[in-house]
Amino acid sequence: MIAYATLPVHSDLHIAVGASVSVFVTALLTWMVAATFLGVPLGSSTGAPPAPGGSGPTSATQNVFLTIQINPGNGWPQYVPANFSVAAHVPVRLTIFDYDNGTSAVSDEFATVRGTVGGMETLNGTETVSHVDPATVAHTFTIFERGAVMLNAPVPVAAGSGVAPSEVSFVVEFNSTGTFTWNCMAPCGPGPMSTPGFMTGSISVE
Ligand SMILES: [Cu+2]
Numbered sequence: 001m002i003a004y005a006t007l008p009v010h011s012d013l014h015i016a017v018g019a020s021v022s023v024f025v026t027a028l029l030t031w032m033v034a035a036t037f038l039g040v041p042l043g044s045s046t047g048a049p050p051a052p053g054g055s056g057p058t059s060a061t062q063n064v065f066l067t068i069q070i071n072p073g074n075g076w077p078q079y080v081p082a083n084f085s086v087a088a089h090v091p092v093r094l095t096i097f098d099y100d101n102g103t104s105a106v107s108d109e110f111a112t113v114r115g116t117v118g119g120m121e122t123l124n125g126t127e128t129v130s131h132v133d134p135a136t137v138a139h140t141f142t143i144f145e146r147g148a149v150m151l152n153a154p155v156p157v158a159a160g161s162g163v164a165p166s167e168v169s170f171v172v173e174f175n176s177t178g179t180f181t182w183n184c185m186a187p188c189g190p191g192p193m194s195t196p197g198f199m200t201g202s203i204s205v206e
Pocket of ligand 1: 077138139140184185186187188199
C-alpha cells in the first residue's frame with residue numbers, strides 16, 4: 001500500500017524550496033534515465049576508466065541505475081526502467097533510488113540480502129548491511145531461479161514525503177547469458193506486482 005504524506009506548506013519560502021527541489025529531482029531523474037539508456041556510468045567507485053577508443057566489453061564494473069517512482073497515471077509504484085540489459089561475467093552495480101514513502105512489510109526471508117557480491121547491500125551510500133528491518137521495506141528486487149531465490153535486495157522506504165529517495169546499491173555478477181525475470185516480493189499491490197513494467201520486468205544478460 002502506498003501512503004501519501006501531506007506536504008506541510010507554511011510559507012511562501014517553503015513553496016519556493018519545494019518547487020526548486022522538485023525541479024532538481026526532475027532534472028536528476030531525467031539525467032539518470034538518460035544515462036541508464038545511454039549506458040553512461042554516472043560515477044563508479046570501483047570501475048576503471050574506459051579503455052581509449054573502445055566500447056567493447058571490459059572487466060570494469062557496469063553501472064545500472066533504477067528508480068522506483070509512483071506512476072502519475074494510475075498511482076502504482078514502478079521500477080524505471082523495468083527492462084534492461086547487462087553484460088555477463090562482469091560485476092554489475094545496481095543502484096536503486098526509491099521515491100515511494102509507503103512501506104510494504106516483508107517476511108524475514110525477503111528482508112535478507114541474498115546473491116549479491118559479499119552478500120551485502122549499501123544503504124544511502126554509507127551503511128553496508130546483510131539484512132534490514134522487515135517493517136521498513138517498501139519493495140524488493142528479487143530474482144528466482146528454478147524456484148529458489150537467486151538474488152534478493154530489500155529496498156527500505158523513502159523518508160518523509162518521498163521527495164528525497166532512499167538508495168540501495170549492490171553488486172551482482174551473472175555467470176550465464178539469457179533473460180531473467182525480476183520481481184518485487186513486498187506486497188505493494190496485486191496490480192503493480194503482476195504487471196510487467198511496474199513491479200516485475202526482465203533483465204537481458206548478454
Ligand atoms: Cu514493490
